Amino acid sequence: MGNPDYGKIFENIKEHSPLIHCITNYVTINDVANIILAAGGFPIMAEEKEEVEEITRMCDGLVLNIGTLQKKKTEAMLLAGKTANETGRPVIFDPVGAGSSGLRTETAHRIMKEIKLSVIRGNVSEIKALCQDKAMTKGVDADGKDALTKDSMEDMISMGRRLSEETGAVILMTGAVDLAVFGRQTAVIYNGDPDMARITGSGCMLDGVLGVFAGASPESLFDSVVTAAGTMGICGEKAAAASRGTGSFRMCFIDEMSKITAKQVERGIRIEYKSK
Amino acid sequence: MGNPDYGKIFENIKEHSPLIHCITNYVTINDVANIILAAGGFPIMAEEKEEVEEITRMCDGLVLNIGTLQKKKTEAMLLAGKTANETGRPVIFDPVGAGSSGLRTETAHRIMKEIKLSVIRGNVSEIKALCQDKAMTKGVDADGKDALTKDSMEDMISMGRRLSEETGAVILMTGAVDLAVFGRQTAVIYNGDPDMARITGSGCMLDGVLGVFAGASPESLFDSVVTAAGTMGICGEKAAAASRGTGSFRMCFIDEMSKITAKQVERGIRIEYKSK
Amino acid sequence: MGNPDYGKIFENIKEHSPLIHCITNYVTINDVANIILAAGGFPIMAEEKEEVEEITRMCDGLVLNIGTLQKKKTEAMLLAGKTANETGRPVIFDPVGAGSSGLRTETAHRIMKEIKLSVIRGNVSEIKALCQDKAMTKGVDADGKDALTKDSMEDMISMGRRLSEETGAVILMTGAVDLAVFGRQTAVIYNGDPDMARITGSGCMLDGVLGVFAGASPESLFDSVVTAAGTMGICGEKAAAASRGTGSFRMCFIDEMSKITAKQVERGIRIEYKSK
Numbered sequence: 095m096g097n098p099d100y101g102k103i104f105e106n107i108k109e110h111s112p113l114i115h116c117i118t119n120y121v122t123i124n125d126v127a128n129i130i131l132a133a134g135g136f137p138i139m140a141e142e143k144e145e146v147e148e149i150t151r152m153c154d155g156l157v158l159n160i161g162t163l164q165k166k167k168t169e170a171m172l173l174a175g176k177t178a179n180e181t182g183r184p185v186i187f188d189p190v191g192a193g194s195s196g197l198r199t200e201t202a203h204r205i206m207k208e209i210k211l212s213v214i215r216g217n218v219s220e221i222k223a224l225c226q227d228k229a230m231t232k233g234v235d236a237d238g239k240d241a242l243t244k245d246s247m248e249d250m251i252s253m254g255r256r257l258s259e260e261t262g263a264v265i266l267m268t269g270a271v272d273l274a275v276f277g278r279q280t281a282v283i284y285n286g287d288p289d290m291a292r293i294t295g296s297g298c299m300l301d302g303v304l305g306v307f308a309g310a311s312p313e314s315l316f317d318s319v320v321t322a323a324g325t326m327g328i329c330g331e332k333a334a335a336a337s338r339g340t341g342s343f344r345m346c347f348i349d350e351m352s353k354i355t356a357k358q359v360e361r362g363i364r365i366e367y368k369s370k
Numbered sequence: 371m372g373n374p375d376y377g378k379i380f381e382n383i384k385e386h387s388p389l390i391h392c393i394t395n396y397v398t399i400n401d402v403a404n405i406i407l408a409a410g411g412f413p414i415m416a417e418e419k420e421e422v423e424e425i426t427r428m429c430d431g432l433v434l435n436i437g438t439l440q441k442k443k444t445e446a447m448l449l450a451g452k453t454a455n456e457t458g459r460p461v462i463f464d465p466v467g468a469g470s471s472g473l474r475t476e477t478a479h480r481i482m483k484e485i486k487l488s489v490i491r492g493n494v495s496e497i498k499a500l501c502q503d504k505a506m507t508k509g510v511d512a513d514g515k516d517a518l519t520k521d522s523m524e525d526m527i528s529m530g531r532r533l534s535e536e537t538g539a540v541i542l543m544t545g546a547v548d549l550a551v552f553g554r555q556t557a558v559i560y561n562g563d564p565d566m567a568r569i570t571g572s573g574c575m576l577d578g579v580l581g582v583f584a585g586a587s588p589e590s591l592f593d594s595v596v597t598a599a600g601t602m603g604i605c606g607e608k609a610a611a612a613s614r615g616t617g618s619f620r621m622c623f624i625d626e627m628s629k630i631t632a633k634q635v636e637r638g639i640r641i642e643y644k645s646k
Numbered sequence: 647m648g649n650p651d652y653g654k655i656f657e658n659i660k661e662h663s664p665l666i667h668c669i670t671n672y673v674t675i676n677d678v679a680n681i682i683l684a685a686g687g688f689p690i691m692a693e694e695k696e697e698v699e700e701i702t703r704m705c706d707g708l709v710l711n712i713g714t715l716q717k718k719k720t721e722a723m724l725l726a727g728k729t730a731n732e733t734g735r736p737v738i739f740d741p742v743g744a745g746s747s748g749l750r751t752e753t754a755h756r757i758m759k760e761i762k763l764s765v766i767r768g769n770v771s772e773i774k775a776l777c778q779d780k781a782m783t784k785g786v787d788a789d790g791k792d793a794l795t796k797d798s799m800e801d802m803i804s805m806g807r808r809l810s811e812e813t814g815a816v817i818l819m820t821g822a823v824d825l826a827v828f829g830r831q832t833a834v835i836y837n838g839d840p841d842m843a844r845i846t847g848s849g850c851m852l853d854g855v856l857g858v859f860a861g862a863s864p865e866s867l868f869d870s871v872v873t874a875a876g877t878m879g880i881c882g883e884k885a886a887a888a889s890r891g892t893g894s895f896r897m898c899f900i901d902e903m904s905k906i907t908a909k910q911v912e913r914g915i916r917i918e919y920k921s922k
Binding site for chain 3: 119120121122124125161162163164165191194195196197198292293294295337338339340341342344345
Binding site: 120123124127128131132137138139140141142144145148149152344345346347348349350351352353 | 398401438439472473569570618
């Protein structure tokens with residue numbers, strides 16, 4: 095298992111300028127649109143039931159994010175997701191807050207059940223909440239904060255692997271380090287900066303970037319996810335060096351995404367493959 | 371037909387600090403509010419059916435933008451629009467995504483039919499989608515991207531003129547260059563920067579600025595529109611020079627709007643009047 | 647009555663990292679989330695009726711803001727508010743636009759009646775609109791702009807005191823200067839910068855910061871409110887010095903909040919206690 099072909103992944107984005115349909119929360123919807131543009135894609139936000147199928151049908155990827163969950167929006171997500179499944183386009187799912195309320199957990203399970211997902215991205219608590227079978231989460235601390243440590247890594251990988259096998263999706267658990275699992279493939283990405291947790295939307299923006307990368311290279315799903323996570327982390331590192339507080343960190347972060355090249359990712363990414 | 375009296379237009383804004391009621395999308399609603407403030411107006415966002423008439427009645431202008439369209443919001447738009455027609459205040463309409471979904475196209479047509487619009491702003495595809503009669507769009511390529519070229523200009527002007535005559539509104543088509551048509555009056559505005567297309571909200575922010583300029587000088591509608599478009603373009607040029615990526619471009623853009631003067635517009639605007 | 651123990655108030659935030667549930671408007675929801683993070687808290691935005699009680703129950707404070715009012719959201723606010731009353735957590739209420747439409751005024755009164763509020767923050771017009779008894783607002787000009795002047799101060803204090811007694815809440819009237827009234831306790835805070843009125847969201851962000859400060863030190867409600875208002879004002883002063891327009895002012899403002907210390911507040915706050 096070699097490293098992703100970063101050059102090819104970036105070229106695909108440049109060539110296709112993927113159009114990404116997002117049904118997402120109102121807190122970070124602007125950041126998601128701007129980061130998709132910065133990453134080389136085009137965002138389209140539409141959530142009225144009557145039009146989502148038509149919109150998804152013209153897009154290269156779909157992002158579903160259940161922050162500021164509304165029941166009406168859930169219906170639109172299901173329609174859009176089924177359409178993306180029909181057209182064979184990747185679906186990125188972010189179960190924001192799964193585990194925090196019954197409604198979120200149920201909604202996340204319903205989406206997982208009715209839609210074939212390509213990528214599921216969440217923190218450890220959220221990913222854990224997606225696992226119905228207790229045996230799947232053995233050894234995983236529900237408190238996601240420090241959960242991705244050396245000690246817990248093996249249990250995390252097991253959980254991710256099972257969820258990946260159950261759903262057929264790449265599982266991307268994010269935190270101080272990021273862990274990507276796709277069947278037997280496993281990678282830990284060490285890039286990033288603590289300031290990413292001091293702004294809202296780092297996770298939601300990653301969802302959008304995953305849409306762009308996977309939408310442009312759907313045939314290389316795992317590599318796209320690993321590259322997207324690494325690219326985000328490197329942009330976080332660069333933004334931390336350039337900023338003077340969390341307000342400018344957010345701005346610098348988008349600046350960096352609008353400028354980063356495949357070469358810089360190749361040089362900056364810190365990735366470790368795990369085999370078992 | 372002379373140039374607009376930029377000094378007078380800016381003075382009117384300063385004197386009246388126009389209050390602009392916006393019913394707009396959730397992606398760029400914050401940018402729209404901030405650019406209205408930067409341009410010297412005051413924004414008020416209200417979209418609950420029960421209160422929109424009361425809100426519109428106290429305002430100097432109304433901006434309707436159908437991004438993230440919701441059927442409930444459409445009803446509020448119609449009520450607000452009719453109220454603005456009653457009080458004689460300018461209504462700016464942005465048919466975001468008209469042509470991309472049946473719902474958007476129908477909604478745009480309904481708004482055009484039920485409300486007397488003062489300004490319609492969109493890219494070439496959106497404006498084309500508003501023209502029901504095929505003869506109106508002769509020679510106009512539906513792909514808006516490069517549509518405003520020397521070769522296509524004559525056809526664009528014809529389309530704009532017909533739509534302007536049908537609606538009584540100033541038609542503002544924006545892209546690499548901007549084209550304003552109001553009956554027999556036609557102006558091409560050459561200001562702007564490609565980075566404006568790399569952030570979300572350039573178009574929506576222009577809607578808000580059009581509200582401020584037209585709201586302060588409703589008696590000089592065409593001149594207000596041309597000046598607003600030129601001012602936006604000049605701010606884009608200045609922001610491009612001051613920024614280091616798309617994140618800072620957006621911030622610098624608002625900075626420039628908050629500082630620009632009539633004198634700077636007079637010096638920087640590149641405008642060509644077309645007669646036919 | 648001495649000055650607040652700024653050190654203790656900041657320590658409490660650091661120690662508890664209060665989780666603040668916000669039901670707020672879509673214009674500034676991103677700014678509110680980011681300023682809560684910058685101030686040392688964690689934001690959670692949830693407004694679907696079915697989940698708000700569950701969410702509020704795990705939080706340290708609740709912020710209710712009726713900008714972009716929607717009737718559905720009002721129901722969620724009432725449920726969340728009652729839950730916070732049950733768990734004994736502070737509720738911050740911002741009656742945005744009360745007085746501007748019947749719906750807003752009625753909604754504000756309903757919230758005031760059904761929920762025990764800890765802090766009510768608004769400009770003079772909004773606070774006035776909350777006072778049902780005309781005698782309460784004697785001498786108070788409805789136009790909030792210049793209302794907090796030397797001449798009007800006594801009438802403002804009277805109005806605030808009566809509303810505070812009626813509701814049991816700290817009343818925080820903001821404008822060129824800020825006035826905090828809690829029963830017989832009264833403080834005027836002189837910090838701030840005029841640029842705060844040239845961006846959208848200064849008030850909404852203060853709501854979020856009040857949530858963080860009061861959520862971490864609920865036992866010192868008045869001191870928390872005064873400190874939050876002073877901290878905001880000092881950040882505004884620092885941001886004005888660092889910015890080059892209203893776009894960068896907003897960014898610098900969040901930067902400053904993410905860096906400010908208790909020592910800086912102690913040094914920079916300009917506060918005057920009124921006794922009567």
